[in-house]
Amino acid sequence: MQQLPPRRIPTRRTFVAGSLLVTVLPLASAQAAPDTMMAAVKEVTGEAAVRPGRVTLDIPPLVENGNAVPVTVSVESPMTEADHVTAVHVFNEKNPQPHVFNAWLGPRNGKAIVATRIKLADTQKVIAIAETSRGEFWSASADVIVTIAACTEDVN
Amino acid sequence: MANVLINAPGTARKGETIELKALIQHPMETGFRPGADGRLLPRNIITQFTATWNDIEIFRMKMSPAVAANPYVSFFAVASESGTVRLRWTGDRDFSAEGSVTVTVT
Amino acid sequence: MRKLSVALGLATVFLASLAMAQAGKDQRRSGYQDMGPTLQKMQDDDTANPAMLYVQAGEALWTQKAGAADKSCADCHSAGSMKGVAARYPAIPPGGDRPVDLEGRINLCRTEHQKAAPFGAESEQMLDLSAYVALQSRGMPIAPPNDPRLAAFRMHGGQLFKGREGQLNLSCANCHDDNAGKKLGGATIPQAHPTGYPIYRLEWQALGSLKRRLRNCMIGMRAEPFDEDSEDYIDLELYLMDRARGMTMDAPAVRP
Helix, strand or coil: CCCCCCCCCCCHHHHHHHHHHHHHHHHHHCCCCHHHHHHHHHHHHCCCCEEECCEEEECCCEECCCCCEEEEEEECCCCCCCCCEEEEEEEECCCCCCEEEEEECCHHHCCEEEEEEECCCCCEEEEEEEEECCCCEEEEEEEEEECCCCCCCCCC | CCCEEEECCCEECCCCEEEEEEEECCCCECCCCECCCCCECCCECEEEEEEEECCEEEEEEEECCCECCCCEEEEEEECCCCEEEEEEEEECCCEEEEEEEEEEEC | CHHHHHHHHHHHHHHHHHHHHCHHHCCCCCCCCCCCHHHHHHHHCCCCCCHHHHHHHHHHHHCCCECCCCECHHHHCCCCCCCCCCCCCCECCCCCCCCECHHHHHHHHHHHHCCCCCCCCCCHHHHHHHHHHHHCCCCCECCCCCCHHHHHHHHHHHHHHHCCECCCCECHHHHHCCCCCCEECCEECCCCCCCCCCEEECCCCEEECHHHHHHHHHHHCCCCCCCCCCHHHHHHHHHHHHHCCCCECCCCCEEC
16 A cells, blocks of 8 residues: 555544545545546547547536446447547546546447446546547546545444 | 346337446455455456447447446447347456347347 | 333324325435435436346345255245335234344245245345345335334334434434434435335445444444344334335435
8 A cells, every 4th residue: 555645634524524534545545646647548549639529428526425426428429430439438537547448339339328337536537538430539527526425334 | 147237128120229238246346445454455347348239249348446336337239130239248357247138120 | 011002003003194194294305315316317227226236136036945945935925925025024923022124034934934044144145135025115105014012112213213322422313313404524414214225325335234224323423333133223123114104115225
């Protein structure tokens, strides 16, 4: 386990949450910083330009538990042989790793819509990137506030 | 084998775009979480999910530890011809599971 | 004592019918109603609700022969005969002198009729089977039996609910009666009606029983949880089910 980050000044929330923080810290101790996320994005896009637009990232702005956050990525595309989305990549900023999932699609999908549920260790930004058969990259991002559950069972 | 739930329309019109939804029982242990003894629980996740329609791959997904436990996936497919949609999950510790549904195209 | 029990039983019936007559004024809210639309949607879609994976496994267990009697649940109980059962328990089993909850009833069937070893508390099989049985009460009103013998146990459950305990010196009622609807950290404090058990709690990333949830609360209060096989659990469950009488079952539910 890596070293813990500097303790933040306790807010009312962290005070109320009390020792529940214990369950949050281990996850926060190794986290994908914004730079790490951008590096992971680069692995997919290379030096190509990533333009905002055409992608809708549907994720609740406030979640009651970060263990299962529903995410739907929809991309505007005719999904024809000539012009379709070939892949959808999702990244996050503050989990231990920046990768969430990569999905590969094609004209046989008809619609470029992928949904799943993800884990978010903390309040953070999530980014979705769509890659098209024409070599373009489109993106959307969203900020998610993650609240913590009350009365967990791992209070040590 | 792990419990699998697949939801797809049993019938579809030719050329119609249908939604396929799947749920599978799996802990998706991240490898970043300490267990009761304070040591990290080893990573145990599904890494790959694929879907084929009559044996032709139509969708593939690479999962990371950030995919929630008991993974849920939804995607779409054009109902081109009647046949079998086969879903396959593979992952750490030689995990492998499969499920299929039949779609009749009219 | 018996007369008192009967009187209490009748009073409960009267209060329940009064509650139903005033349904429009019912201030009670289920945990489902306190969740955001995202989680409600997760629960409502049977392919998205992870609890349904356990139901599927429970359905397979239902027809699996077990024990020295080599009998399955289905050999005695017809399909659909479990409708309303989860909405009724805890109850006193035939020949018994104190209530058992649904899990206890399942284990009585295991030991008495199947001549098999009981399932462990919180075991995967117990959760699977109780989820399968509970699903059959989905949409039905919670309807505890009007058995006067239950009154004393229920009253004890009520005392447990209202009694302060633990290092924080809190009672269940402090949160779930006095401060329900307010926030604890970022979470809404629910009224604690057991409409959806067993529940798939995102915090657990798994299905769990009402006992597990109660244990979580006690740990949260820095109190020592009841022993695994303590009758206190049953009495508290009995009180909670009566408190939720008439509310709609939504098991197996999703909760944060």
